[in-house]
Amino acid sequence: MTYDLNDKVVLITGAAGGIGAATARQLYALGANLVLTDMQQSAVDKLAQEFSPSRVLPVALDVTDAAATKAIIQTTIQRFGRLDVAFANAGISWRSGASTIASCDEAEFEKIVEVDLFGVWRTIRAALPEIIRNQGQVLVTSSAYAFLNGLANAPYAASKAAVEMLTRSLRAELAHTGATATVVYPGWTATAIAKVAFGGNATVTKMNEVGLPGWLRRAIPPEQVALALVKGVQDRRPRIYAPWRWVPFSLFRGIFGVLTDVVLSRHKEMHALIQQLEAESQR
Template sequence: MARYSLTGRTVLITGATGGIGTATAHSLHAREANVVLLGRDTTALSALARRLGEERVLPLTADVTDPAALDEAVARAVHRFGGLDVVFANAGIAPARPATMATIEPALFERIIEVNVLGTWRTVRAALPYVVARRGHVLVNASVYAYVNGAVNAPYAASKAAVEQLVRALRVELAGCGATAGVLYPGWVETTMSRVAFGADLLATQMRQAAFPRLFAHSIEPELVADRAVRGIERRAASITVPRRWQPVGVLRGIVNPLIDRALIRHKPLQSLLRSLESGARDVRGQSGCGPGCGYQAVGHHRCAH
């Protein structure tokens, strides 16, 4: 497929003031694209627009969980630049610290699904008619957690697996109209979100070191992710994995994942850390706990509250 030039194209980015979003905005702007910046922090959006030079830039405040706000943002982008060619659904959140399924607050679990899954769906839905009209491209930021075991990060992993499936379906559905869609699979990236596993939280850091082989335990700069993402858009790539060392894991997931799950179940240092995590959560909440081996206990039809 011929290279999809971004010069003069209009690209909308959600989560624009995060590490990957900001780096991607700079990369797109350098390719002379019109960049529409969506985020919730008006001050940060304005500052990013100034750094980009404000020419060919439109900063808009919008929450991806608000369909009306997204529709309005897309309409303003189309009014300003005459159309919309590419949407990068990049907004996402994760727990501030690790938590098991037994100890995570239900409201937090559901908020992560709301932002990461429904926020992606609402972003794509608002932009799709305009992207299709221009035979453009949809890019969704998933993660290697779309196929990596999500222990102590279950809602994030579940959300990333979900958006991967959204894009797979969408790419087939768009095949007859000239538009395309792709998934971005970053590994560990040096952003605010990942700092919890790189020193900000001791237990999270220990778990990362215990669960991930050294080759896969290092973080990369968001600029590298942005460069690969933009080049992926130019190729209309179905998938973009960065760093590339994760590609074999993704390709061979049907074989590798059961082996990894089995190894993690038998990994005594990791299991010890999991029990410490749950014990700490119970202590903070003043609970007596649900037993020494796990975070649950059957009491009739009820589950022990955490």
């Protein structure tokens, strides 16, 4: 049975970003009421201008703030009377360029995990009572990095693998309640976070080119992720991939992972690029 989004209340973190905003637009078109949250109030206010004020609540929220995340759920209930879907989507990667585990700034590594893993955990935990009460859904933006080697992007990839398991565990734990949880796996998507690998940083762009064939590297528009996401929510699917080309890599990740690790251990050009990246991050 299709989950009807009409009149449902959906909270989105990182709503002002590429995937968040594209998803907000498609959910709105299907009749959902939206709680749009992101770091800057001005950014969510700007997005909210696209919608009828009666169906949208724009609020600043930093998902590293546990108390503020809980407070937003209360604000949502005060405004709309309920919360049906929580979309834990906020995410960051390196501020600029990229680093290795050996050469990165320690505080930056921990900040990425703080947002990409603990931010998701806080959003889920705060929203769960309402999601269970309304037999709703939790959506979590993981990434193809949940099953790809995370070289030069380790805190991000580690967090994306962790939130995948968090969400799978949650889905199993919720099965008896009528509520559910879904992992979203975007591949490369043309948004701010991915710019570094598409010309934003020459070394990272080269690593992307050397490490992946062209057809896997091609970035899709955020609207394509949003479309897959909305369909997946309507079907209450356990996993949502966009684009589909990543599905075999996820399904056969055991074999693919072993082969990738062997290739990467022998790949002289990639070794040179890693050394170059380390030299750059020490400048």
